[in-house]
Amino acid sequence: MAIINPLYKVLGRSPIKPMQQHMGEVVTCVKFLEGFFNASNSDDWQLASTTYDKICASERQADELKKQIRLHLPKSLFMPMPRTDLLDLVTTQDRIANGARDIAGLMLGRNMTIPESLQDCGMAFLKTAIAATEQAFVAINELDELLETGFGDREVSFIATLIEALDELEHDNDQLEQDLRKKLFALEATLPPVDVMFLYKIIDTVGEMADNAERVGARLQLLLAR
Numbered sequence: 001m002a003i004i005n006p007l008y009k010v011l012g013r014s015p016i017k018p019m020q021q022h023m024g025e026v027v028t029c030v031k032f033l034e035g036f037f038n039a040s041n042s043d044d045w046q047l048a049s050t051t052y053d054k055i056c057a058s059e060r061q062a063d064e065l066k067k068q069i070r071l072h073l074p075k076s077l078f079m080p081m082p083r084t085d086l087l088d089l090v091t092t093q094d095r096i097a098n099g100a101r102d103i104a105g106l107m108l109g110r111n112m113t114i115p116e117s118l119q120d121c122g123m124a125f126l127k128t129a130i131a132a133t134e135q136a137f138v139a140i141n142e143l144d145e146l147l148e149t150g151f152g153d154r155e156v157s158f159i160a161t162l163i164e165a166l167d168e169l170e171h172d173n174d175q176l177e178q179d180l181r182k183k184l185f186a187l188e189a190t191l192p193p194v195d196v197m198f199l200y201k202i203i204d205t206v207g208e209m210a211d212n213a214e215r216v217g218a219r220l221q222l223l224l225a226r
Helices: 006-013 016-041 045-072 083-110 116-140 143-148 153-190 193-225
Strands: none
Touching: 016 045, 016 083, 016 116, 016 143, 045 083, 083 116, 083 193, 116 153, 116 193, 143 153, 143 193, 153 193
């Protein structure tokens, strides 16, 4: 007797719940980064390695959820949400978790620490990216209400407010990224060139996490516009 994937039953009722579950796992994955940065900044590479394993396990779980959604999302949905839009949304969500895994893997592989003079700014930068991801999750979790109310004006307005807050967090992240880049530029002459290159890569990837969180909001706006 064939075993029915439990996600299939959920998807049969609503494609939204698995999307929310996936974004919840993405948030879990990204939040581990704060502990990873604290460990690396303290040169506690044993803790950093343990935290990296947690990030990878969470990223794999998110990846598995993404695969199940892609496999079992019905080709025809009796709802005002095109299948392609939902697939694009889960792909964008998944890129955030991939970014967390890549950052931790790069830093652990090289035993990289953020220069002490950049650590406070770097942590603030990371925290806004995490906050943007969490805000995107809050917005995604409102899709149930949106559908139940038939895209009612009040719920549409509420989600639009959540998306505006997400945009503000991403803007804050951009500002912190600019400040961090300026501070790193001022230090370049005192650091090994290879370290500088990888530090810029880390900054880019953290910024991309916030950008992808904002893109989740942008895709929700498209859904609202339909």
